[in-house]
Amino acid sequence: MVVMAIGSIFSIEFITNAPLVDLSREQLNEFRTRTVRPALFLTCAYFIFRYFRGKNPTTTIWPVYVVFASYSFVQIIAMFTMPVISFLMISGLSLSLFITAMLRIAHNKRQKQVNTF
Secondary structure (H helix, E strand, O other): OOHHHHHHHHHOOOOOOOOOOOOHHHHHHHHHHHHHHHHHHHHHHHHHHHHHHHOEEEOOOOHHHHHHHHHHHHHHHHHOOOOOHHHHHHHHHHHHHHHHHHHHHHHHHHHHHHHHO
């Protein structure tokens, strides 16, 4: 992920296609534009809102949960607005929903541990 991030900063054409993805270059760019960028903006807006409200995350898991929840939410919306839906997009959505659920469970468990002290 770090290599992909740094490569994208210096060359916009660095990542032209992901391996094992049956999407064309234009479809992949549209998918990224409809999912990754809005999820980033949604996550930033959430944390800015929490900062101005004066609330800190209750556990260290919470920020990671918010990132995955935002990404899952945006992926669900993208499924209804994308003209082409592939098997990989559906499996990516199910994986991100599973990870979001596991992170929420881990956050609740950790929050109970923190509150007992």
